[in-house]
Amino acid sequence: MSEENQANACQKHYETVCEARFDRIEETLNRIDVGIRGNGKPGIGTRLALVEESIKTQKWVSKAIVVAAIGLIVNCVLLLVK
Numbered sequence: 001m002s003e004e005n006q007a008n009a010c011q012k013h014y015e016t017v018c019e020a021r022f023d024r025i026e027e028t029l030n031r032i033d034v035g036i037r038g039n040g041k042p043g044i045g046t047r048l049a050l051v052e053e054s055i056k057t058q059k060w061v062s063k064a065i066v067v068a069a070i071g072l073i074v075n076c077v078l079l080l081v082k
Contacts (some may be wrong), residue, residue, distance in 0.1 A: 037043045042050070 035044055038046060
């Protein structure tokens with residue numbers, strides 16, 4: 001097979017098989033990129049940061065409630081002892 005025939009066969013294969021697959025891959029990558037970056041809406045990174053901040057706040061509030069409950073129990077015990 002000559003180089004020209006091989007190049008034509010390669011071009012035809014690209015047009016019939018590869019081009020459509022590459023287009024689908026590009027569309028999929030674009031959708032993934034929109035999900036990550038957000039495209040005008042909060043993306044996955046922003047949403048994850050908000051979730052992490054919320055978890056941090058919930059942990060702090062939980063610890064504060066436990067400390068307040070312990071303080072209340074100690075106060076009740078001290079009142080009963082007096």
